[in-house]
Amino acid sequence: MTGRILRVGAAQLGPISRDESRTQVVKRLTTLLDRAADRDVRLVAFPELALTTFFPRWYTEDVSGHDHYYEREMPSAGTRPLFEAARAHGIGFSLGYAELTPDGHRYNTTILVDERGETVGRYRKVHIPGHEHNEPWRPFEHLERRYFEESDEGFSVWRAFGGLVGLATCNDRRWPETYRELGLQGVELILIGYNTPIHYAPDPGQNPLQGFHNHLVMQAGAYQNGTWVVGVAKGGVEEGVESLCQSAIIAPSGQIVAQAVTTGDELVVADCDLDWCRHYKDTLFDFDRYRRPEMYRRLSNQKGVIEPN
Numbered sequence: 639m640t641g642r643i644l645r646v647g648a649a650q651l652g653p654i655s656r657d658e659s660r661t662q663v664v665k666r667l668t669t670l671l672d673r674a675a676d677r678d679v680r681l682v683a684f685p686e687l688a689l690t691t692f693f694p695r696w697y698t699e700d701v702s703g704h705d706h707y708y709e710r711e712m713p714s715a716g717t718r719p720l721f722e723a724a725r726a727h728g729i730g731f732s733l734g735y736a737e738l739t740p741d742g743h744r745y746n747t748t749i750l751v752d753e754r755g756e757t758v759g760r761y762r763k764v765h766i767p768g769h770e771h772n773e774p775w776r777p778f779e780h781l782e783r784r785y786f787e788e789s790d791e792g793f794s795v796w797r798a799f800g801g802l803v804g805l806a807t808c809n810d811r812r813w814p815e816t817y818r819e820l821g822l823q824g825v826e827l828i829l830i831g832y833n834t835p836i837h838y839a840p841d842p843g844q845n846p847l848q849g850f851h852n853h854l855v856m857q858a859g860a861y862q863n864g865t866w867v868v869g870v871a872k873g874g875v876e877e878g879v880e881s882l883c884q885s886a887i888i889a890p891s892g893q894i895v896a897q898a899v900t901t902g903d904e905l906v907v908a909d910c911d912l913d914w915c916r917h918y919k920d921t922l923f924d925f926d927r928y929r930r931p932e933m934y935r936r937l938s939n940q941k942g943v944i945e946p947n
């Protein structure tokens with residue numbers, strides 16, 4: 639490869655228990671950063687909600703019942719050691735966490751931090767899956783729609799690490815709109831953290847397909863937009879809930895070039911040639927030449943299905 643090579647690490651996390659402290663978790667994150675430094679990695683992607691257990695699996699009467707899982711400032715005393723370790727190594731990172739804003743808004747947030755330890759981007763999750771109210775019939779809940787607001791800030795791409803980097807989170811990866819919104823900004827690398835339970839209560843028939851669907855959507859998104867995609871899990875059996883791992887680094891061709899082989903803390907590394915994107919952006923997916931937005935009016939004007947009469 640002769641282009642702009644960016645060595646990327648997907649820092650997969652195994653389970654985080656409900657009472658694991660920020661200090662204990664940050665120690666795990668800095669250990670993965672140390673491993674990344676040993677392998678000359680320049681950018682590390684951490685999962686969604688990487689500082690705590692996936693707390694939306696439990697219902698609380700008062701929405702503020704989980705507020706101790708949120709960050710009111712970033713970095714904070716508990717997370718500053720992560721920023722300091724990254725800066726010391728000269729490594730950038732993305733980090734997913736629960737954000738509680740000073741005016742009381744709750745978001746499922748991911749930040750992009752450069753090699754100097756400066757936050758260069760922030761993304762708040764757009765597609766919030768699951769349900770809003772207590773559904774005790776489930777073996778575990780998926781109350782993201784109770785504990786996080788849908789972001790109205792949309793999808794952004796930042797110039798960083800010698801390329802064009804975008805962020806998305808978990809359920810976002812299942813929606814083609816996510817990748818195209820980033821693709822129309824020229825994105826060359828999309829970092830996506832996820833927490834995905836294997837059991838899908840509304841349709842358990844999907845359970846054996848979780849791994850297939852996980853890679854399917856990210857490989858499609860990569861190929862159809864000529865971009866690298868890094869999917870990084872927090873998985874394993876977390877508080878009794880089996881969650882998908884299979885973190886993967888996917889090339890603009892849609893090929894998986896590296897993937898996790900464990901269900902624990904694991905660093906998956908690949909050399910991402912950002913110039914590889916041009917092979918697709920300048921040919922098959924030359925958007926300016928081939929797209930027909932005047933034919934796609936439904937895509938941005940219609941929410942649900944409207945069938946013909």
Ligand code: ING
Pocket residue numbers: 767768807808809810812832833834835836837838
């Ligand atoms: N998790 C899940 C995801 O989209 C989910 C929600 C679980 C969807 C299982 C389908 C099956 O991967 C988050 N956090 O969005």
